[in-house]
Amino acid sequence: MKIFETIHDRKNTRSVKWDMVKNLFQSEDVLPMWVADMDFQAPDAVNQALIARAEHGIYGYTIVDDMVKSSIINWISKRLHWNIQSEWLSFSPGVVTTLHMAVQALTEPEDKIVIQTPVYTPFYKVIEAHNRVIVKNQLLYSENKYHIDFEDLEEQFKQEVKAFILCSPHNPVGRVWTRDELEEIAKLCEKYDVLILSDEIHADLAFPNVQHISIASLSESIANRTVTCMAPSKTFNLAGLQASYAITPNQEMRRKLEKQFAIQGFHGLNTMGNTALEAAYNHGEEWLDQLRELLQSHYQYVKETLETQTDLTVSKADGTYLVWIDCSSLNLDAKGLRKFFNEEAKVGLNAGFEYGTEGEKFMRMNIACPRTILEEGVHRIIAAINK
Known part of the structure; x- marks a missing residue:
């Protein structure tokens, strides 16, 4: 092209x-x-939608309506083979913002949170900024490829870990975790009652013939302990428009998350982010x-x-x-x-x-x-x- x-x-x-x-x-x-x-x-469909919105010339308060939600639901179903419900969706300016909110809403000060290093830099700040404790599960590097050290991950989980921030696909190492790897993570999270905060912002960018799998799609029980963070920003180069969403099937977890957003004064998406998200998922x-x-x-x-x-x-x-x-x-x-x-x-x-x-x-x-x-x-x- x-x-x-x-x-x-x-x-x-x-x-x-x-x-x-x-x-x-x-x-x-x-x-x-x-x-x-x-x-x-x-x-082009995104740019034309933004131009049309600008030509209207009025930028008042904007709602995230059923059409926007449907574009997300249909995209997730078609591209990721995961059937979600509209009530599971919460909206945010960005994935990192959602992680900050989730850590505050679903964990307590001094709680231990696992990350798999080397990993996306903001994960460290997301934990430390709220007086939580970083626990590292270092990825294994062999034959020029990264793998999960499941033995070490279980040892870390045994130390009363509250949550696990999963980077899937992983930034910066580029791994798209396989179903077997995700199922092993899920098994350990259930065994040790660990919440999963899954950053899946790169989900749409798996290479051809590689299928990204959302960990929450594995089972209802895993979905009920997972907040999945997604956005069209990396996929369609829309980061400056600040539009992302969280998928939280567990009603109580979702209520706590949305309460934390309200406490911080976040209410929905901006007008152009709303427009771009819908156009990208419908036509991109x-x-x-x-x-x-x-x-x-x-x-x-x-x-x-x-x-x-x-x-x-x-x-x-x-x-x-x-x-x-x-x-x-x-x-x-x-x-x-x-x-x-x-x-x-x-x-x-x-x-x-x-x-x-x-x-x-x-x-x-x-x-x-x-x-x-x-x-x-x-x-x-x-x-x-x-x-």
């Missing part, structure tokens, strides 16, 4: 990725390939299928090129547009690694240590950009290593 080939100038659009380059990387000539948004325009399927093929191709290009022309290795992934690069062969510490990519390669990536000490030898690359930009970034890295 031409929409994925066109280079759009995002500078001077208040873009976090492009307009903060000098502030973050101390140089204007660093190519930004870090924060998780895409350099692609949203589906063909666009998404082509995007997934493109992302898989980009991932394979990065992996094959870096591994054949350098000693870097790329973690085996099943989806997302985030590539986890093992840079241990460079023999640099965490700060030295970041400095090398910023100052020598002139490519702005996420430093792996931001995801936990387990990521100190890694860097995270965003590959959701036109192929020419991707190739430029890869070639800069290769040239810097050769130099």
Whole structure:
């Protein structure tokens, strides 16, 4: 699709990725390939819906009506094969916001919460900000792929853990957990009475022929201990419109969650987020299928090129547009690694240590950009290593 080939100038659009380059990387000539948004325009149906809404010209208080809810229900059913009910839905500006609310609503100060490291940076803040205790279940890294250490996970659960934040698909390592893996997690959560807060914002970005499974879809009993956090933001590049939702089948858990939102003063979605969400889920399927093929191709290009022309290795992934690069062969510490990519390669990536000490030898690359930009970034890295 031409929409994925066109280079759009995002500078001077208040873009976090492009307009903060000098502030973050101390140089204007660093190519930004870090924060998780895409350099692609949203589906045309989304843009046209937003234009039509803008042409109306009145932006009063907005409701999330049955049409919006139906677009979500139909999308989840068709794409993820999970039948949900409209009353299970709660709305939020973002998944991280929902996690903050859920931790406050469903756990108590000093409660232990498990995360699987290396993992998405805000998870640490979500726990620590509310005086909860981080418990790490470190992922196992073998044969260039990450696996869950179930023996350790059970040992952690035995320590009176209250909740488990699941990252599915996992950011930054790119794993889409299999049914067997999810069933083992579910079994342990039931055995030790652990709540599941499941961040599934990348659910739609599994590579072709890889099926994302929502852990709450495994059984009614698992659904009743799970808050599933989703959004169209990563899928359709709508992060700036701040529209996400939680799926909570358990009525008591949902009541507590929504009460916490009310306490914090959050009430529904903004007008444009509402409009974009509905349009994306109703009309964005063909666009998404082509995007997934493109992302898989980009991932394979990065992996094959870096591994054949350098000693870097790329973690085996099943989806997302985030590539986890093992840079241990460079023999640099965490700060030295970041400095090398910023100052020598002139490519702005996420430093792996931001995801936990387990990521100190890694860097995270965003590959959701036109192929020419991707190739430029890869070639800069290769040239810097050769130099």
